[in-house]
């Protein structure tokens with residue numbers, strides 16, 4: 001299984017990265033091919049709402065010349081997309097939000113082009129947050145569930161851990177076991 005991990009934290013060695021370590025090693029040791037994309041290093045412009053992508057059949061078709069075309073190539077080639085992000089102000093971080101808005105070219109719903117470039121793919125969330133999971137992460141999960149319904153993606157669930165003590169919160173036996181179990185839930189289906 002090919003998995004594209006879209007990493008939204010600006011901290012390359014922060015909490016979300018720590019939680020991803022056992023998740024990624026479980027996937028890799030079970031034969032999954034991982035592409036890890038660190039969004040903060042890339043040029044991801046906001047969607048300008050021009051709808052030009054809705055006239056282009058069979059291709060992503062965005063007119064903007066930034067790194068999003070390459071990211072979408074990875075999304076299109078993958079079986080499963082993982083959104084890995086700290087919760088910032090009840091949602092994902094800004095580069096991930098910009099990227100999510102740029103999904104429009106994957107769904108040809110609003111112009112003369114038709115079809116989808118990603119329907120049927122799996123999507124999962126790994127999140128870290130300061131508040132408890134329900135209060136902190138539920139708004140983001142709700143938005144992503146609706147994106148999956150809207151785009152015909154298979155929502156695989158969210159694994160999230162609360163930041164109570166910075167990196168140490170993500171190095172506990174239960175955080176690690178949870179990340180490993182969540183990884184197994186993705187490739188067992």
Ligand SMILES: Cc1cc2nc3c(=O)[nH]c(=O)nc-3n(C[C@H](O)[C@H](O)[C@H](O)COP(=O)(O)O)c2cc1C
Pocket residue numbers: 009010011013014015016017085086087088089090091128129130131132135136137163
């Ligand atoms: C700018 C900013 C906004 C945040 N907003 C929230 C929030 O709305 N809800 C929450 O539960 N935690 C919030 N947090 C806490 C982070 O989600 C948490 O510390 C996370 O583990 C950081 O992950 P990282 O080290 O991968 O960046 C916020 C942190 C920052 C820096």
